[in-house]
Amino acid sequence: MKIKRQKQVKKNISFYKYNFNFREPFQILIDGTFCQAALKNKIQIKEQMPKYLMGEVQLCTTSCALKELETLGKDLYGAKIILQRFQVRKCPHFKTPVPASECLLSMLEDTNPHHYFIATQDYTVTTGLKKIPGVPLFYIILNTIVLDKPSQASLDHVKAIQLGELVSPAQKQSIRSLKEEQGISQKDGEKRGRKRKRKQSNPNPLSCLKKKKKKGEPTPPLKKSEQGEKKKRSRHKKRKPAGGDNISTPADTNTR
Ligand SMILES: [Zn+2]
Incomplete structure (x- = not known):
């Protein structure tokens, strides 16, 4: 079972590496709910994450997530101690902290430009991040850390690139x-x-030559012949481009 799971993790990581430019050290943005679940299930995040991802990781959080744990009181003291050990990334709510879920989602912006993995047990965060392509999600279930499979938004994004609709x-x-x-x-x-x-x-030189030949055609009075030639010429000229236009215009309107 363990080998099977590891294969799946490898596959998922290479999906993000190849399609969304994820590189080591992997940035893992963690909130209080994840720390609390890790504590309950006796999972050492710092030890487990590099093993799980088979690479270097950088564990980080935001000041909003820390503040939220502080306000929630004694029950989450242990989780707070764990979260405090991680790097605090700058978020735009320095003066007025927002709920951790809101803060984490704001850190992802529209395209997750900093290539964050998100580690959370908060349902509002997981549903929100699934709308943003290229955001890997960690959660804890049955005493183990799990890397969620790529979201539909991520798969759609990759498909669009493969079809040439988007450029990676x-x-x-x-x-x-x-x-x-x-x-x-x-x-x-x-x-x-x-x-x-x-x-x-x-001007095309060949078309000029043809005109000269037509002038030589015999017709009785000079003035009338000149007029006739002009009419003939104009008919010839008009027919060719006009015919092309007639074919192209209705086709265009139909397709549009
Ligand atoms: Zn914040």
């Missing part, structure tokens, strides 16, 4: 560095586009 941060960087290597910037691309357009606008 790693891809963005490699594109940028490749462009720099090749000395290509957006301005160069624009200039090239303009040059091509100018070339297309130049």
Whole structure:
């Protein structure tokens, strides 16, 4: 069973490494509820986390989470002692503390840019973080730490990247560095586009020749012939582009 679980954990960690750029040391943001559960189940967070993730970890919390434990009193004193040992990360509520659940969710922002793992037993936090792609969740169940499987939001995000609807941060960087290597910037691309357009606008020499041939066609009075030629020319000119327009416009409107 243990080997099976370890395989699953490895698989989940590589999912976050590959798709969301998670790197060691893994940042684990912990709240009081998790510490309380660890204490009850005699789990040493500091010892277990690196083993569980098979890598270096950095355990951290926020001042709001600490404050909340303080206000809850003696029952959570042990949990507070554990939480105090972790690094305190800056949150935007320095002057006016908010509930830990609100604080943890605010630390994740919209895209979890600091690559936090969240360790909590608080249901409001777990439901909130599942809406943000790329947030791994730890909780404690039956005396063991469990890394939850990737959320639907994370899976959808990865699918969108694979379908080319989104560009992953790693891809963005490699594109940028490749462009720099090749000395290509957006301005160069624009200039090239303009040059091509100018070339297309130049008159086609072959079309000029055809007009001369048509002039030679015999027709009795000069003035009438000239008018006829003009009409013929205009018809020919109009038919070709007009035909193209007629085909393209209804198709466009239909698709739109
Ligand atoms: Zn806070």
